[in-house]
Amino acid sequence: MMQIYAIGDGAITLSLGNQVNDFLNKKVIAVQQWVWQNRFSGLKDVVTGYATCTLYYDAFIVKQHYKPASSAYAWVQQFLEKAFHQSLVELYTEPRSIRIPVCYDEDFGTDIKLLAASKSMAAETIINIHTSNTYRVYMVGFLPGFAYMGMVDEAIAMPRKQQPQTVAAGSVGIAGYQTGIYPLSSPGGWNIIGRTPVQMFNENKQPPVLLQAGDEVRFERISRDAFNNWMGQ
Amino acid sequence: MSVVIIKPGILDSLQDAGRYGYSHWGINPGGAMDSFAATVANALVCNKTTETVLELHFPASQLLFEQNSLISICGADFTPVLDGAPIPLWQPILIRKNSILHFRNQQKGARCYIAVHGGFEAAEWLGSSSTHLKLALSGFNGRRLEKNDQLLFKEPCIYFASLLSAGKPFRILNWGASVYNTYAWPNEIFFIPGPQINYLAIDAKELGAVNFTIHPSSDRMGYHLRGEALTITHTEEIISTGVTRGTIQLLPSGQLVVLMADHQTTGGYPIIGTCIQAHLPKLAQLRASEAIQLLPVDMESAEELYCQQQNDLQLITENCQLHLKELLCKA
Numbered sequence: 001m002m003q004i005y006a007i008g009d010g011a012i013t014l015s016l017g018n019q020v021n022d023f024l025n026k027k028v029i030a031v032q033q034w035v036w037q038n039r040f041s042g043l044k045d046v047v048t049g050y051a052t053c054t055l056y057y058d059a060f061i062v063k064q065h066y067k068p069a070s071s072a073y074a075w076v077q078q079f080l081e082k083a084f085h086q087s088l089v090e091l092y093t094e095p096r097s098i099r100i101p102v103c104y105d106e107d108f109g110t111d112i113k114l115l116a117a118s119k120s121m122a123a124e125t126i127i128n129i130h131t132s133n134t135y136r137v138y139m140v141g142f143l144p145g146f147a148y149m150g151m152v153d154e155a156i157a158m159p160r161k162q163q164p165q166t167v168a169a170g171s172v173g174i175a176g177y178q179t180g181i182y183p184l185s186s187p188g189g190w191n192i193i194g195r196t197p198v199q200m201f202n203e204n205k206q207p208p209v210l211l212q213a214g215d216e217v218r219f220e221r222i223s224r225d226a227f228n229n230w231m232g233q
Numbered sequence: 234m235s236v237v238i239i240k241p242g243i244l245d246s247l248q249d250a251g252r253y254g255y256s257h258w259g260i261n262p263g264g265a266m267d268s269f270a271a272t273v274a275n276a277l278v279c280n281k282t283t284e285t286v287l288e289l290h291f292p293a294s295q296l297l298f299e300q301n302s303l304i305s306i307c308g309a310d311f312t313p314v315l316d317g318a319p320i321p322l323w324q325p326i327l328i329r330k331n332s333i334l335h336f337r338n339q340q341k342g343a344r345c346y347i348a349v350h351g352g353f354e355a356a357e358w359l360g361s362s363s364t365h366l367k368l369a370l371s372g373f374n375g376r377r378l379e380k381n382d383q384l385l386f387k388e389p390c391i392y393f394a395s396l397l398s399a400g401k402p403f404r405i406l407n408w409g410a411s412v413y414n415t416y417a418w419p420n421e422i423f424f425i426p427g428p429q430i431n432y433l434a435i436d437a438k439e440l441g442a443v444n445f446t447i448h449p450s451s452d453r454m455g456y457h458l459r460g461e462a463l464t465i466t467h468t469e470e471i472i473s474t475g476v477t478r479g480t481i482q483l484l485p486s487g488q489l490v491v492l493m494a495d496h497q498t499t500g501g502y503p504i505i506g507t508c509i510q511a512h513l514p515k516l517a518q519l520r521a522s523e524a525i526q527l528l529p530v531d532m533e534s535a536e537e538l539y540c541q542q543q544n545d546l547q548l549i550t551e552n553c554q555l556h557l558k559e560l561l562c563k564a
Binding site for chain 2: 005007008011013015020032045046047048049050051053054056059060063071072073139140141142143145148183201207208209212
């Protein structure tokens with residue numbers, strides 16, 4: 001069900017429901033791209049969640065430019081309805097395929113032993129399952145370049161930890177049915193199973209983040225030597 | 234051609250109007266917490282309104298101006314003192330080189346802004362000079378200011394010397410900004426109810442009767458509100474969605490958090506509401522332990538208050554430009 005609601009007087013959200021689902025996610029990304037292509041004066045930012053698209057705008061500028069009969073909000077709401085009806089999933093969402101090398105050694109994957117123990121399986125099996133799926137980047141948030149990816153196979157899904165710990169940059173983790181990579185060192189509660197030598201965030205690159213909503217990601221196991229070589233390059 | 238930090242403050246940094254357009258990469262806008270005060274500070278010294286300013290918290294830095302400057306101090310009242318003499322807020326001040334500015338005590342408010350005519354040199358990233366503390370990027374080396382840091386001015390301001398009378402360390406110029414409307418009723422913050430307001434046992438109006446105070450752990454990321462834990466009637470989890478400055482999140486403990494300038498771009502907590510744009514400056518000036526009341530308001534009123542504030546800013550800006558032109562013509 002489509003819903004539009006205010007996030008204060010400077011943001012508005014189109015929501016397609018409270019569920020993680022590829023189709024809803026593709027649709028909100030299509031809405032976002034339609035909005036970028038049909039920018040209006042006063043539009044500041046557009047952010048997609050799993051099944052939401054939020055527009056950030058300046059009500060003063062919208063009022064000055066478009067002189068809406070009632071509120072700027074009502075004007076942007078109409079715009080967003082149009083975006084919903086006119087954006088086509090088929091047109092916009094050709095996914096990029098990205099392969100990410102991960103070293104699953106235990107000193108990187110600090111929680112892999114615990115995860116293996118609680119699932120009564122070998123760490124090897126967890127790695128095999130984690131590398132056998134293709135994951136969709138549903139959204140980017142939390143930290144610059146932090147991609148929320150899913151869905152993780154039920155066999156290795158694990159709720160996030162109660163106590164957040166300091167997590168190193170490049171750490172690959174699992175939280176529930178999601179998997180993600182910490183772009184920077186940060187406190188975090190995800191179960192860490194490995195580390196990638198690839199930079200998820202680099203301020204000097206354009207764009208500065210590697211992963212974007214809509215991308216398809218596969219993890220490839222690499223050895224410690226390969227990890228070190230990569231970092232040494 | 235600069236100002237030097239001779240004694241560092243607790244958290245002073247360069248900020249501007251923020252880094253918009255990159256939230257979909259997880260890069261938050263940041264910027265001055267009280268963007269109204271920062272804008273007025275720029276207007277008073279005839280800068281463009283988004284020019285880089287110095288944001289100070291208390292205890293604030295002690296500053297040595299190594300050149301004649303036209304400055305303004307806006308926002309919180311930290312009792313600014315220039316070479317021993319108190320100076321006013323919300324007014325442009327010409328100061329002689331080698332003057333020392335320090336701040337005596339925290340009279341009112343939480344954040345104070347200094348603008349210098351022409352602006353400070355600052356590192357830009359993605360179109361903004363706002364210091365991103367977490368990424369250690371932009372502003373002054375991506376960090377808070379420390380002892381002996383030297384902030385360069387973009388403009389030399391040599392022509393100010395003739396406007397200072399001999400023997401006087403500074404001159405308060407005779408124009409200012411009236412900001413009463415923006416900061417009146419400092420503890421009353423209006424909000425627009427959000428999608429999960431019904432997660433609370435009470436309605437939006439009843440929330441207005443709850444007494445909250447600002448928890449001391451509050452910072453540029455967010456304000457934790459201290460008060461009686463609210464009863465939660467819904468427990469359905471929310472999948473992550475876009476949030477903004479002023480968004481009021483409901484934690485599982487029944488406590489509320491209000492997101493501020495350095496907030497994360499997305500959040501998975503229920504959204505009770507979002508504080509209105511026109512009240513974000515007041516919110517930014519609330520200090521630890523001060524009271525805050527959250528009062529629901531409709532969209533039309535919120536927009537009207539915001540547009541009024543933007544109109545006030547335009548008037549202040551135009552007025553200041555006229556005054557400075559006049560002053561320079563006389564000189």
